Amino acid sequence: MNNTNYVNVNSKPVKKIVIAVVIILALLILGLSSFTIVDPGHTGVVVNLGKVSSTVLEEGIHFKVPFITQVVQVDNRVLKTEVESNAASKDLQTISTKVSINYRVNKSASADIYKNVGTDFTNVIVNPAIQECVKSIAAKYTAEQLITNRETVSSEMEDSISQKINPYGLTIEVFNIVNFDFSEEFNKAIEAKQTAQQEALKAEQDLARIKVEAEQTIEKAKAEAEAYNLKNAQLTDKIIMMEFIDKWDGELPKVASDAGAMFDVSSYIGASVDEPDSGNTNNNSTESDNQ
Incomplete structure (x- = not known):
């Protein structure tokens, strides 16, 4: 069983x-x-x-x-994309650019962008718009202007990209030009120009300094000449004689000369040397005659 x-x-x-x-x-x-x-x-x-x-x-x-x-x-969060591309400036300089943007999908546009584009909107819409706008804006400026007017160029690029992607419900939050790279020849030309400008500025500063120093020298010479002329105008014979008397030690100079005196000091030393009394002289003469 x-x-x-x-x-x-x-x-x-x-x-x-x-x-x-x-x-x-x-x-x-x-x-x-x-x-x-x-x-x-x-x-x-x-x-x-x-x-x-x-x-x-x-x-x-x-x-x-x-x-x-x-x-x-x-x-719908903030998304980031970076795009590298080559462009030509107005003066036909080759420029390598790198642009970075932060953007987001508006919530109200989620259904439309999915219906019309899908979920890969970064590669379908954003990146191509960046490349096209960077090239079109760069062509409006010379290579030097792209450097000196970078803020203006950045603003124009951002506005241009916004016009391209806003109809799809995409909004730029932050736009940055990460880099502008130029050819080696252009970089050397810019460096040479800057060096020349610096040397010209230095020469201009040196010329200005020399001019100022020359003006100072002229003014100093004028002041000295005016002081000398003023001093000579005030220097009279009487002042010279008074200076001589103040410094004279009472001895005549021991210098061989003719009978004439070097200075006529009689009019200046009369107060300091007593002259014989004329009355006494006459009396003495009388007495001598009487004898």
Whole structure:
């Protein structure tokens, strides 16, 4: 006799169990398919049987029709892209540029941009717009102007790119020209020009300094001449004689000369040397005659 135990799947209890498990699994799958979660910083674009709806879901959990509704998430956070390209300036100089922009997708435009472009809008819209606008703006300026008017050039490029991407619901947050690279020949020419300008400025400064020093020398000479003339105008014979008397030690100069005196000091020393009294002289003469 065969004692092997086996389950009879055709029995009613077993069938009920299998059916119950299937129903539970189906309900579980159906339940999970009825909800979707939109990640933070994203919006959910509702697609019903392949048709894009204008309904946009905010971040969080949402109910949807299982197997009929699909929710595509669009990133609305600030995105960054960098584009390198070559352009020609107005004076036909080759310029290598690197531009960086931070941009975002407007939430209200999520459905339209997904419908018209898809999710790869960076490569489809943004990067080509950057390359085209950089080349068109660079062609308006000479290579030197691109350097000296960098702020103006940057503003024009940003405005031009905005006009290209704004209709798609994309907004520029930050725009930067990372670099402008020129040919080696142009860099050498710029360096030579700057050197010449610096040397010219130095020569101009030296000339100005020499001019100032010359003017100072002239003014100093004029002042000295005026002082000398003023001193000579005040120097009279009387002043010279008074200076001589003040410094005279009472001895005549021991110098061989003719009988004439070097200076007529009689009129200046009369007050300091007593002259003989004329009355006494006459008396003495009388007495001598009487004898």
